[in-house]
Amino acid sequence: MTCPHCGKEIFDNQAFCQYCGGRTGSGSPLPTTETGGRKKTAWEDRDVHGFFGGILRTIQSTLFSPTEFFRTMTVTGGLTEPLLFSLIIGMVGLMISYVWQILLQGTIQNFLPPEMSSAAGYDMFHGLGIAVLAILSPVAIILWLFIWSGIVHLCLMLVRGARQGFEATFRAVAYSHSTYLFMALPFCGGIIAAIWSIVLIIIGLKEAHEISGGKASFAELFPIFLCCGVAIMGILFLGLMAASVGALMQQ
Amino acid sequence: MLIALRQRERGQIDFGLLYGGIVLLGLLAVRFLPVARFLPSCYFRSFLGIPCPSCGTTRSIVSLVRGDVLGSLVMNPLAAVVIHIALLWFGYSVLAALFVLPRPSLLLTEKEKNAVRLGAVMLALANWAYLVIAL
Numbered sequence: 108m109t110c111p112h113c114g115k116e117i118f119d120n121q122a123f124c125q126y127c128g129g130r131t132g133s134g135s136p137l138p139t140t141e142t143g144g145r146k147k148t149a150w151e152d153r154d155v156h157g158f159f160g161g162i163l164r165t166i167q168s169t170l171f172s173p174t175e176f177f178r179t180m181t182v183t184g185g186l187t188e189p190l191l192f193s194l195i196i197g198m199v200g201l202m203i204s205y206v207w208q209i210l211l212q213g214t215i216q217n218f219l220p221p222e223m224s225s226a227a228g229y230d231m232f233h234g235l236g237i238a239v240l241a242i243l244s245p246v247a248i249i250l251w252l253f254i255w256s257g258i259v260h261l262c263l264m265l266v267r268g269a270r271q272g273f274e275a276t277f278r279a280v281a282y283s284h285s286t287y288l289f290m291a292l293p294f295c296g297g298i299i300a301a302i303w304s305i306v307l308i309i310i311g312l313k314e315a316h317e318i319s320g321g322k323a324s325f326a327e328l329f330p331i332f333l334c335c336g337v338a339i340m341g342i343l344f345l346g347l348m349a350a351s352v353g354a355l356m357q358q
Numbered sequence: 359m360l361i362a363l364r365q366r367e368r369g370q371i372d373f374g375l376l377y378g379g380i381v382l383l384g385l386l387a388v389r390f391l392p393v394a395r396f397l398p399s400c401y402f403r404s405f406l407g408i409p410c411p412s413c414g415t416t417r418s419i420v421s422l423v424r425g426d427v428l429g430s431l432v433m434n435p436l437a438a439v440v441i442h443i444a445l446l447w448f449g450y451s452v453l454a455a456l457f458v459l460p461r462p463s464l465l466l467t468e469k470e471k472n473a474v475r476l477g478a479v480m481l482a483l484a485n486w487a488y489l490v491i492a493l
Contacts, residue, residue: 113360113465186371250380257377265475273371333411 145181148282151188165192169285173307177314180282182275189281190252197248200290200300205241207293248284256280258330263312268322271315279311305331359470363460375455378448381441388416389423409493411486412437432492436485 110117149156149164156164168176260276263269269276286307289300305327312323366372387393402410414434421429422441430438454461466474 113362185369250383253376253380265478267475273373 144179146179147181147184148176148188148192150192151181151184162192162195165282166196166285166288169282169307170303173310174314176282177279177311180278180311180315182271182278182315184274186274186277186281189278190249193252193281193284193287194245194248196284197287198245200287200296201244201248202241203291204293204296207291207296211293252277252281252284255330259308259312259326262326262329263316263318263322266322266325268312268316268318268326270317275315276312279315280308283307283311359467360465362463362465364463365458365460366454372451372455374447374451374461378444378451381444382448385419385423385441385445388419409486409489411482411489413489414493434485435488436481 108117146152148161149168150161153161165176256273256277259280260269260273263276283304286300286303289303290296292299308327309320309323312318312326313320316323397416400410400413402408403413412434415437418430418433418437419441421427421433422438427438430441450459451461453459
């Protein structure tokens with residue numbers, strides 16, 4: 108068949124033209140249940156699973172069987188549902204983490220060197236600061252989702268990995284935010300959430316775009332490296348841990 | 359290469375409105391809120407001693423919102439150009455949405471796409487080299 112927009116020869120039943128990106132009219136633009144082995148997520152199929160059933164099943168699938176989840180996840184159907192999922196999970200995780208910050212404030216302060224706790228700006232997230240942060244959180248989650256999806260998709264385009272369009276990338280990133288729930292754990296929750304989320308996004312990109320793990324890893328890890336080296340922060344953290352253990356053993 | 363003018367299809371994502379809007383929101387935040395004060399310093403630079411490829415972006419935005427376009431270009435030329443393009447794209451997307459105008463779309467062959475990819479990498483590297491020398 109030929110693309111109705113650019114007139115180039117494309118495969119039959121292809122929903123989008125690989126040359127111009129236009130919709131070809133083949134296939135269902137908004138899949139209801141299944142399209143080519145892909146189906147709605149439990150969260151998007153709330154008529155069947157219900158609100159809490161849908162959200163819990165989606166969390167369970169993304170966290171514990173991500174390959175299967177992203178392999179069967181539909182890559183069309185709009186951005187609203189994945190955005191809503193990410194927002195709900197993100198808000199739950201962040202709100203509980205704010206409560207921990209308030210409750211454990213004194214404990215955390217005991218671990219800090221005096222010059223750090225007395226430094227200017229240290230108090231910016233306490234008291235009213237946390238309330239302001241809580242109000243701004245939904246905006247921050249939505250903006251971050253779009254910004255990160257855009258950056259990752261550009262990196263995918265760079266390595267010819269954007270086979271399914273922006274929506275597939277957006278969905279992979281949004282559903283990977285299931286890990287935000289770990290932010291409810293005090294102290295280490297944020298680190299667990301961040302690392303697990305990176306792993307899920309790589310799996311999500313690989314399965315959603317049907318590309319190699321190398322391309323998916325590049326798209327996720329390269330911007331992290333560029334954006335001021337979160338990887339370097341990780342190395343520094345490990346170095347600090349190692350130094351601390353070493354110092355303890357010498358005592 | 360072919361530049362075609364097309365009407366936006368129903369359900370199609372309007373990237374101009376979306377990302378241009380985010381850039382505009384970022385500029386407004388830097389202009390009216392003390393956002394820049396709370397941003398962490400560059401870990402890449404602290405660790406390796408050279409600026410990262412995105413170093414100077416915040417300073418570029420700060421210069422831009424103060425109306426210093428040249429200063430913005432000096433801080434990070436690529437970031438400044440991208441911000442300007444995003445704002446122009448946003449402006450056109452708003453007009454196109456209001457007056458149902460067609461949007462330009464670029465149709466490239468696979469060979470041309472590869473050239474664009476290579477060009478983007480070269481541009482980013484050239485920008486980084488400038489930052490290493492200038493910042």
